[in-house]
Each structure stands twice: as C-alpha cells, then as structure tokens.
Amino acid sequence: MHDIARPEFFTPRHFNRLLRPFHPSSAPPQHHVMDLGLQGVHVIVTGASGGIGLETVKLFCALGANVTAHYNSQFGPIQELLASNANLQHVQANLSKEEAVVAMFESLSAMPHGLVQVVIVNHAIYPTLDVPIARMTLDQWNTTITTNLTSSFLVCREYLKHLERAPSTIKEKAAIVLIGSTAGKYGEANHGDYAATKSAMMYGLNLTLKNEIVKIAPKGRVNCIAPGWVKTPMAEEALKDPRTVYRVLATSPLKKVAMPIDVATQIVVLASSTLSGHVTGQVVMVEGGMEGRLLNRPEDLQGS
Template identity: 30%
Template structure:
C-alpha cells in the first residue's frame, strides 16, 4: 500500500491575500512542504516584500497583483500562473476584509464592500481556478471561512453573512467538482492574532471573553493553521471534500 504524503513538490499553489497575516503563514507552510507559490493581493509593496521573505527560505515564489473583485484581473492572474508555471494545482481562497459595526450602524456601502470582497471575490477566483483544474483533472480548493460562518457574534452582520455564504458554496463546489478529481474544503479560523484583528483583540475585556469561549483557553496563532492547510492541500486528504474545519480551540464544539 502506498501511503499518502504531505509532500507538495511539483505542485503550484495560489494564495490570495497572501502577503500578510493568515494568508502569508499558510503560503509559507505550503512552500516549506515543497509547493511553488504565487501570492496575490492588491498591495504591491506588501506582496513583493512577502515574496522576498519566502525566497530567503529558498521557497520558489512569485507575486502577481490582483483585485479579486474584478473578473478580468482574476482571469489574467490564472492565465499568468499557468503560462509561467504550467499548472495551477492548489488554491487557498483567502482574500477578505471586515467592517465591524452593530446592525443599526451598518451602512449599505459597508455591506456591499464586505460581501463583494469576501464572497464575490472568492467566487470569481474559485470559478477561474476551477476551469483550469477541470482541464488538469486535478485540484485542491481551500476556501478560508470563519467560525462566524457557523455562530453569531455582535458587530459581525456583513462578515458573518459572507462567511456563511462561503460555507455553503464550499459544499456546492465540492459536489460539482468531485467528478474532476478536485476536492473543495474550507477552514474556519477562530480569532487569530493578525494585523486584521490586532485592534479588536487589544481590548482586554474582549480578549478575555474570546479566550474563555475556547476550550484551549488562548487566542489562536497563525501557526495553528499550518496543519489544516497542508492537510487539505496534500493528497492525504484525497477522500475529504465538502468539509468546513473550524480551527478555534473548540469554541464551536460547545
């Protein structure tokens, strides 16, 4: 019996929003396991800095700027990856944002912005990558959701709506793409220390509530996502699809 492996050598991986925070840590993990990386984001300076850091570890990496809410840019991104590297095997569909407001304070523009980036952007990237993976008869799509796709929390109307949508499209895509040897899964992080959450977690009372809500009694680190993303990206998860794995210290299990 041939044992499955976590080795990603020969695989080409795209990580959207991969220049910092969760995205960068997951990209770095895939690179350390052998994948060739393409990082994409809107911030060119941050993206190039991230790629330079990866190359210092002898990870093959490239930066391609892209606004995931623009279909023409997304399609160009995928075409450039295939032209340069020959395939596109792994997608970490990570680009996202949040605007934290109570329901009565959410502006229409807030709702539109969050849903456009988090849900429309994820859809456009997933669609373009799926078309290429179907041609290859192989692919791994990993959507980055959140525990807020499963549970409710104040100040998260738009964000929770977008993440709940991600959970559902993950299941739909898994069904549609299974005949083409493509698996689709989602990772739902709890609160993880990143630039996006630093201000939110700097409130001691709020941080204490988050810690007490988990079984493991701490706030997550980006390193906590390494195992899940490598698992879903590798052939060790060949029989796993349509799943949402919450990485939250046990918060959603209560």
C-alpha cells in the same frame, strides 16, 4: 462446555510484539518523514501578505510545493520571502474585479509554475468599525460582499475553467481550501456583513463546489477551514484589550488564541491528497473548542 483457546493474534503479547518497532541489530533506528504529496504541486494562496496567508505560503514552500503568493496592495511581506524560496512566485490582482481574476489565471498558466492545482482562498476584509445591521450602509454591505464572497466565487470559477483544460496529472491533485470563520457559524454582532460572507463560503459555496469539482477532476476535493481569533497583525490591537481576550476565550477549553501556524497547518492537511484524499465538503473549526459567544456582559444583566 469446552474452553476455546484464543488465537495467538488476540493475545496482549502478540499485540505488544506488533507495536514494538523492529530495528535490525546492525542498523540504527531510521526516522522517516511522511510525504504529503505536495512536492512540485502548484499552490496559489490568495491574500498571502496577511498573517495567515504568509504563514501558509512559508509552510507550502517548506514542503516543496511550487507556490504563487497573491497580493493586492501589500507586496512587502511577500518580497522578503522571494530571496529564500526558489519555488515561490508572486502575482498581483484586485480579486473584486472579474477581468483581473480572469487575467490572473491566464498569466499564471504562462508563468514558471504552470497550471494551478490547489487553490487556498484566503483573502478577505474585516471592517474594523462596529456597525449593527440597523446602521449599516448599503455601500459597506456591498463592499464586504464583493471583496470577500464575490471575489471567492470568481477565483473558484476561473480555477475550475482552467482545470477543465488541464491534463490528468494536474487534475490528480485538484483541491480548493476556503477560509471561513467562527463568525460564519455563530454570527457576529456589529459585523453582519463579514459573518454573511463567511457563512456563505462555509456552507453554500463549499457544499456546492465539492459536488461540481468532481465533474471536472474525479479526485478533486473542496473543504473549508474556519478559525476563531488568530494572533495576526490585524488582530493585534484588539487583543490588547483584556475584555476582548476574555470574550474570545470564555467558551474555549484550550484558553488560548490561535497562532497563524495553527491555521496554516490545517490548510496544508486539507490541501494534501495524501492526508485528506477522502475528505471533501467539510468545515474544520480551528477555534480551540469554542462553544459559542458571550452575548451579555455583567452590566447588561443588571435589572433584567
């Protein structure tokens, strides 16, 4: 049997040569920053005055996007950013009200940034009191469903309506990023209302929208980010309890609570048609590798 000589491109020496950066001897190494394709793209972030929303606004602004920061009642955190970000505008609306969402998108069309290209559906409430389903009032259930889920439907609906009338240059960057939660994947005892809204967004709404947006914008994409616990002002008090921290981290190999920037960067990745142009209908879990929930405390197992 004759030996067959390996082609040159299979040799380690050749691969090493390919991997070694080439720099002309007369010029210093050049460092390039990847263009995420967000420069001048109009992005609206709902619920922008909270921890994740605010960090997301900052990041999009830094990347050159034209950003609209939405808020309902807390304008203060957004106001502080306006002076230092010429590409930032703001809008107020109660997204639980159909007429308010319709009016918001109409007003955005007439504002400096023009038609919305990317929507980050970030707003939500998380009832702080622990209430099991057996004790939950219909009023609480309806309030959470309306505030989290119905409002998200309204935002997506009005966005798609305006996208239908948009020129192809606007449609090129079309994307929706929904914000889910580990509660939507694993459920959450005593917060069934919140878990139900997040599960609906992560699966039913996400997977439906990704098939519908392409009928309007052929390159349009819809994805979802699902964080676990995040160090936001809303979670700060709860995370002071060591027992809570233990339950949060017990099934996480990274053994740390996420920061808002951890979530914001993943939102930007999915919003970018450069990085995620062939990614749609996905749920990206940002929870440090969490494998589930601890259902029982040691005292719960005594006598079992």
